[in-house]
Amino acid sequence: MREEIHQKSDLECVGCVKLHDDCEKTLDCCCKNCFKDGEINLLKSLEQNELEFLVEGKQQIIYKPGETIIKQSTSSTYVVCIRKGLAKVFVEGVKGKSLIVRLAGQHDFISGGDLFNGNVQQFTISAVTEVHCCLITSSKLTQLFIENNRFAVELLRNHARQNTNLLNKLVVLTQKYMPGRVADTLLYLKNSIFCTNPFSIPLTRQDLADMSNMTKESLVRILQQFKTSGLIKTRGNSIEIINENGLQEISRNG
Amino acid sequence: MREEIHQKSDLECVGCVKLHDDCEKTLDCCCKNCFKDGEINLLKSLEQNELEFLVEGKQQIIYKPGETIIKQSTSSTYVVCIRKGLAKVFVEGVKGKSLIVRLAGQHDFISGGDLFNGNVQQFTISAVTEVHCCLITSSKLTQLFIENNRFAVELLRNHARQNTNLLNKLVVLTQKYMPGRVADTLLYLKNSIFCTNPFSIPLTRQDLADMSNMTKESLVRILQQFKTSGLIKTRGNSIEIINENGLQEISRNG
DNA sequence: TATCCACATTGCTATAGATCAACCATAACA
């Protein structure tokens, strides 16, 4: 058994008004409040009855570390909402190489690619830690898209944002040198995924390398450089960012 | 003056039922039939009155080769429809490097990025040949998005497709060797942009390099290799693909 | 406690691709 990396409180839905004792099956908990507050709250625009429609018959599944949740190139008709745990979203490219385009944690929403376009999955989603998630039938999503304008706007916004992220990644991965890319990966982990400072990553060096488009050996070497420069500290799976400005500088200079 | 690369007939809207003699100002011509037939016909879902609303007050502008149509990082409120000519869509990345993510020709539609997200342009669009285009206020687009469901679906589909393209480009540019990337660029030019076989490109080698993520010198060398291997022929700005299967093989093997 | 096993690390070598510099071709123009 792998060590529990997340805080125990993750199991509870923060800010969730439980309708029943069994939080797992509480609509309000599972699919409304459980989405990230603020910007990315995709479902905030749904009425209560729409939410119930969406959530009705959804599958709540638990995946073990390493398991594939949705496989690239299959035509899955599901959309994934993560309730707990960490998943990686990656493209299986040429010559067996993988490219991790995104990590998804609690309350994240992953639409597997071509909604309204045949539903062919553009990437693989797999569990890094144990993942509790809901699989929502994507046809329900498209139906709500048509019925609720505000929701449609949110979904489009979501896609537009994803677009921007990909475009950004394209530039970073093709135009920056390795140190710049590793700096970006570290800043992403700290500020977008774990949101704490010494953070402990359930990812392997290979994963970090796949996020930064390099080999694991190269990644390790850059990490070593950062350590000796006093930019970061590492203890096993835990990474502490000592000099964030320094990293940002390196990121900026490519 | 640059030589006229396009067929003269480009000025006329193919398949356009002129309502007036002056085709330039014919609604039906400029913004409905002028979009690519079939798959990518974004506006086909609009009613006549919606189309008129969209088109009313649109600006028809002519750009000279090299001119910037929309500049990255500005918050343009326009969406561009190309009526004639060729434009390049590129990201201005780090250290002065450019990455051309797409070429846009007759009837193509370019939504500059973050529709519904503050309208900050994610890339620069600039004219390669002389470009005749319509600038449509993007708020009109978002209004129609809310009012017409079928149009909303088309727009989302459009974004999803763009997403898929970017994801694909990400893999190609980061995981393939130079020959594979150049092969992809050539196949893209032949099959998606010019649709003829000896095709004459108004692009410089630098542009081709920016599409393939390499230096112009490297691009020229690969092109030379392809010539001596009998895969292609080049005469000045004209390229002929002799062995398409061969190129596809190279693309596949990375 | 010993033995695994997966992963991390380090050093050495090979190479894809960039960079630099020179030269060539073609077209515009005085």
Next chain:
DNA sequence: TGTTATGGTTGATCTATAGCAATGTGGATA
């Protein structure tokens, strides 16, 4: 007709990064 400019081509280096191989390490299992 010569001149300048712009882009294309080629060759000679240099370097960032991959690939390979050996060794280290810490947690799990017996």
